[in-house]
Structure formats: structure tokens, C-alpha cells
Amino acid sequence: MTVCEEMGAWAAGLRLGDVPERVRERARLQVASILAAGSAGQAAARPFARVAPDGPVGEVYAGAAASMAHDWDDYLYMGHTGHSAVWAARAFAGEDGERAAVAQIAGDEVGGRLGAALLLGPHNGQFWSSIHCAAGAVAAGVALGLDGPRLAHALAIALYQPPYGLWPGFMGPDSKLLTAAEPAGAGARAALLAADGVRGALDVVEDPRGLLAQLSFAPRPALLGALGQVWLTDTLAFKPHPGCAYLQAAVEAALTAGAAADEVEAVDVEAGWLTVEMERLGLRGGWTPVGVGFSVARSVAVALVAGRLTHAELDPDWLRAHRSEVEALAARVSVRHDWELTLRTVRGAADAGASLRDVPLRAWPRVARRARESGMAPGGLDLRSLARRPG
Numbered sequence: 390m391t392v393c394e395e396m397g398a399w400a401a402g403l404r405l406g407d408v409p410e411r412v413r414e415r416a417r418l419q420v421a422s423i424l425a426a427g428s429a430g431q432a433a434a435r436p437f438a439r440v441a442p443d444g445p446v447g448e449v450y451a452g453a454a455a456s457m458a459h460d461w462d463d464y465l466y467m468g469h470t471g472h473s474a475v476w477a478a479r480a481f482a483g484e485d486g487e488r489a490a491v492a493q494i495a496g497d498e499v500g501g502r503l504g505a506a507l508l509l510g511p512h513n514g515q516f517w518s519s520i521h522c523a524a525g526a527v528a529a530g531v532a533l534g535l536d537g538p539r540l541a542h543a544l545a546i547a548l549y550q551p552p553y554g555l556w557p558g559f560m561g562p563d564s565k566l567l568t569a570a571e572p573a574g575a576g577a578r579a580a581l582l583a584a585d586g587v588r589g590a591l592d593v594v595e596d597p598r599g600l601l602a603q604l605s606f607a608p609r610p611a612l613l614g615a616l617g618q619v620w621l622t623d624t625l626a627f628k629p630h631p632g633c634a635y636l637q638a639a640v641e642a643a644l645t646a647g648a649a650a651d652e653v654e655a656v657d658v659e660a661g662w663l664t665v666e667m668e669r670l671g672l673r674g675g676w677t678p679v680g681v682g683f684s685v686a687r688s689v690a691v692a693l694v695a696g697r698l699t700h701a702e703l704d705p706d707w708l709r710a711h712r713s714e715v716e717a718l719a720a721r722v723s724v725r726h727d728w729e730l731t732l733r734t735v736r737g738a739a740d741a742g743a744s745l746r747d748v749p750l751r752a753w754p755r756v757a758r759r760a761r762e763s764g765m766a767p768g769g770l771d772l773r774s775l776a777r778r779p780g
Contacts, residue, residue: 392594392613393548397541399616400495400527405487407617408494415625416494422463422627423456423475429631429700430458433678434566445480446581449525450574452476454566459631459700460515460682466624466743468504469514470497472569473521474528477577481532492531494622499544500524501621505612509748509756510605511763515633516559519551519604521569525576526583533584540580545589547572547579548600556764560683561674606759607752630698632682633671635664636689640698643689650693650714656722658685661730668724676712678703686722690715 390398405413431438437454441447453472456462463471474496482489500520507517526547530540552572558564583589594600594613601608630640639658658664667683674680681687681703691708692698694715701707708715748756 391541391591392610393541393544393589393591394537396499396523396527396613396616397530397539397544398537400499400531401535401537401540403491403495403531403617405491408491409620409623412494412620412623413490415622416490416497418627419463419471419497419622419625420475420479420493423452423471426456426459426461426471427452427476428455429461430455430566432704433458433563433700436563437566437570445529446574446577448480449473449476449529449577450570452480453521453573454570457515457566457569459678459703460633461628461631461700462515463625463627464514464634465497465501465621465626466505467508467621468501468517468520468524469569470500470504470520470524473524473573473576474500477525477528477573477580478532480577481529481580485532488532488534492528495531496524496528497622497625498616498620499527501624502613502616506601506609507605508609508612509607509745511759511765512554512604515568516554516556518554518568518572519548519600521572522547522551522576522579525573526579527576529577529580530583533580535580535584539583541591542587542589543576543580543583545591545593546582546587547576547589548593549589550575551600551604553604557673559679560671561677561679565679606756607748609747611747630688630692631700631703632688632698633667635660635667636683636685639664639685640688640692643692644697648693650690650718653693653718653721656686656689658689658722658724659727659730660685660724661734662726663731663734665724665726676708676716678705678708681708684719685724686719687715689722690719693718 434455438451441451453476456472462469474493478489478492482492500523503520503523504517526543530543628637630637668685671683674683681691691702694711695702
């Protein structure tokens with residue numbers, strides 16, 4: 390069987406009773422999280438709602454744009470699948486709550502696996518837009534009651550033309566809201582097409598010229614398996630504040646410090662490499678909702694000035710009105726790399742069972758070369774400081 394056939398057969402046969410209760414609870418929390426994010430982002434996403442088509446596909450499109458607006462979303466291993474899985478399941482299942490739950494979980498499981506398989510590639514994290522094609526197709530297809538073969542074709546149709554987002558459109562402007570909206574809508578349409586008998590290329594994922602070959606530097610097909618055995622929905626995490634996951638701890642620390650903004654002389658943030666790299670990449674975002682949401686310095690400054698960090702403080706009018714004050718404070722926030730925190734991240738991932746052992750050694754030079762060619766060369770890590778660490 391092809392990947393699409395295996396995933397389609399599994400999703401079509403999934404029943405709520407097959408899902409452990411702890412996974413169902415995470416899924417219920419995901420619904421609450423995405424609906425809250427969609428409500429918070431409704432005003433920012435109003436232009437996208439106006440051009441959304443009528444019917445369930447438009448529901449998915451408008452909902453995904455709204456929940457993406459402030460990065461106040463959930464995420465699992467590996468991907469921000471709620472933008473597609475939740476909206477597609479709700480749009481197509483109608484009043485059938487049990488079917489909506491199964492559809493959502495199936496979308497999460499397929500979307501997360503696709504993100505893991507594409508980890509070593511030109512996109513990452515919330516920028517994995519192609520996973521929403523898959524999650525949207527599966528969630529909509531299960532909600533529609535498609536059988537395994539038709540679900541397989543829904544996936545194949547959805548992944549035939551995967552999106553390839555470009556960094557300038559993601560980091561800063563309003564176009565970022567399309568990151569999940571367009572592919573989630575395409576996935577939902579693919580399910581409708583499959584329901585009407587349209588067929589896709591069932592080997593579109595693993596073909597030598599297929600999805601894995603084109604959207605990854607080192608394909609990881611092994612990450613697409615274990616459906617029904619490993620529940621990625623069980624790894625769902627939720628953010629207390631809008632913005633990237635990598636800035637949450639710093640914002641929380643600033644808010645619990647008990648200091649007023651005018652009392653702060655300087656803020657020193659020691660962070661792991663992922664946070665430091667986010668800060669570097671987020672510079673181009675400027676004083677926009679996206680630019681704040683991908684910057685520890687800007688988010689900490691906004692939180693200290695406002696005494697909180699919510700979608701209200703990411704409103705462009707609020708940012709304009711408080712620009713001089715928050716900009717001056719952000720300039721006094723320094724973000725420095727701490728090797729111990731980076732190594733704790735690596736150890737934590739390893740302890741949880743994450744590994745890159747499936748990537749052969751001969752593939753790593755190609756991964757490095759293609760990353761450089763794609764402009765993804767990471768910021769410098771001081772390996773000498775690692776060598777000087779005690780122990």
C-alpha cells in the first residue's frame with residue numbers, strides 16, 4: 390500500500406472508542422484553544438473572511454486565518470495542526486460531535502506525521518503549510534464519511550500541489566494569515582472532490598519526484614507510520630500568551646517579576662538556541678503583530694508596559710500608540726544563548742524518544758548544503774564556549 394492508502398484506510402476505520410481517553414481530552418482542549426484563538430483573531434482576519442467562499446470550505450478558510458492571526462495556537466509533535474484539523478472537522482461534521490472528534494484527531498495524527506517527515510527541509514514549525522493540506526483533507530474526509538479508498542484519493546489530491554511559502558510573506562505582513570488558510574481550504578476541497586469520484590496520484594508522497602523528495606532535504610518516511618499506536622494528539626501543548634512557543638517562558642517571567650516598566654533598567658534573557666534563532670529571524674518582522682510574536686525582546690517589552698500580553702496588545706493601533714515606550718524598553722532586553730538550556734532541549738527530546746537515527750550519515754552533507762542554499766544557515770553558535778563548560 391502507498392502512504393496515502395495506509396493513512397486513508399486507518400483514518401476511515403478510526404472510531405472514538407479506539408482513542409485513549411487522555412488523547413480525547415487533549416483534543417477537547419485543542420478545540421477550546423483554536424476557537425478562542427479564532428475569536429481573538431476575528432478582527433485581524435476580517436478581510437480574509439470577506440473573500441472566503443460560501444459553505445464549509447469557506448468556514449475552514451476563514452477560521453484558519455483567524456486562529457493564525459496572533460500565534461495563540463496549539464502545537465503537537467510536529468506541527469500546528471489545529472488550524473486545519475479543528476476547523477475542517479467542525480465544518481463538515483455538522484452537529485455530530487463524535488464524528489467531529491474522530492475527524493479532528495485523524496487530521497492531527499496525519500498532519501503531525503507529515504511535519505515530522507519534513508523536519509529537515511526548507512520549512513519548519515508554523516511555516517509547515519503543506520501539513521494543512523493533509524490534515525484538512527483527512528479531517529474533512531472523515532467528517533464526510535469517506536471510505537478508505539476515497540480518503541486516500543482526498544490525500545493524494547490535496548498533496549498534488551502543496552504550498553511552498555516564502556519567508557518575506559510569513560515574517561511580518563498580513564499575508565502570514567494565509568499560511569494555514571489556503572492549504573486547509575485546499576485539503577477540504579480535495580475531500581469534496583474525492584467524494585465525487587475524482588482520483589489523485591496515490592504515490593504522491595513517496596514517489597522519487599513526490600512530496601518527500603521535493604519538500605525535504607532528507608526524506609523521513611519512517612515517521613509516517615505507527616498510526617493508532619503512537620498518538621501525536623497526546624503531545625498537544627497550549628500557549629498562555631500569544632506568540633511563538635519559544636518566548637512564553639520569558640514573558641511569564643517578566644509578568645511575575647512584579648516590576649513596573651519604568652522601574653526596569655535592563656532585562657537579560659538566557660535562552661536555548663531555538664529561542665535565540667527565533668529572535669534573529671524575527672528581526673525583519675518589525676513592530677507588527679507577527680514581529681512582536683516572534684521576538685522575546687518585543688514581547689517582554691509589550692508585556693511590561695501593558696502589564697499583560699494578549700491579542701489586544703498586538704492590535705496595530707495599540708502598537709502604534711505605545712511604539713516609543715515599548716521600543717525603548719525592548720532595546721534594553723538582551724537575549725543570550727545558554728548552552729545548558731540548548732543541551733536540556735536536546736536531552737528532553739531524546740528522553741521522549743525523538744531521534745534522527747533514521748537519517749543516514751551520507752545524507753547530512755546534502756542537508757547542510759541545501760539548508761545553506763535555501764538561506765537557512767543558522768546564526769553562529771560559539772562551540773568554544775561549549776568546550777569550556779565544566780563537566
